[in-house]
Amino acid sequence: MKTSQKGINLITSFEGFSSKPYLDSAGIPTIGYGNTYYPGGKKVTMKDPAITKEKGVELFAAVLPTYEKIVNSKVKVALTQNQFDALVSHTYNTGGSDTLFSLVNKKSGESEIRTWFTTKYITAGGKTLNGLIRRRKTEADLFFSK
Numbered sequence: 001m002k003t004s005q006k007g008i009n010l011i012t013s014f015e016g017f018s019s020k021p022y023l024d025s026a027g028i029p030t031i032g033y034g035n036t037y038y039p040g041g042k043k044v045t046m047k048d049p050a051i052t053k054e055k056g057v058e059l060f061a062a063v064l065p066t067y068e069k070i071v072n073s074k075v076k077v078a079l080t081q082n083q084f085d086a087l088v089s090h091t092y093n094t095g096g097s098d099t100l101f102s103l104v105n106k107k108s109g110e111s112e113i114r115t116w117f118t119t120k121y122i123t124a125g126g127k128t129l130n131g132l133i134r135r136r137k138t139e140a141d142l143f144f145s146k
Contacts, residue, residue: 006082007081019056024036033059118137
């Protein structure tokens, strides 16, 4: 499966765009739409030159398939487009969670999956972040939307 425009919009809206490298909430050098590395695997550094928004879109499009591949390989059950998009957004932000993939593969109930989404991966640098709480809730809502 591939991420839909709705999924892409969700990810880019939460990531936001930065033309210059910055340290994300976990202290990792980041540029563009939440990119921590470039195609080919080179990590973003704080000394990297600024990029245009167009370059940011290219960079995002180049690395998104990495996260789609993770979801496609870890999830063994059929997903709706919304479920796939929610899982790709989560994986793009966190690197993926075997626990979440396991809950999905076991076809766990809505309350169990929703509780997991909204209570895990909501901290960075030891602090609970409102932006991550909002993102996890939005991902859970998308996962369960028809």
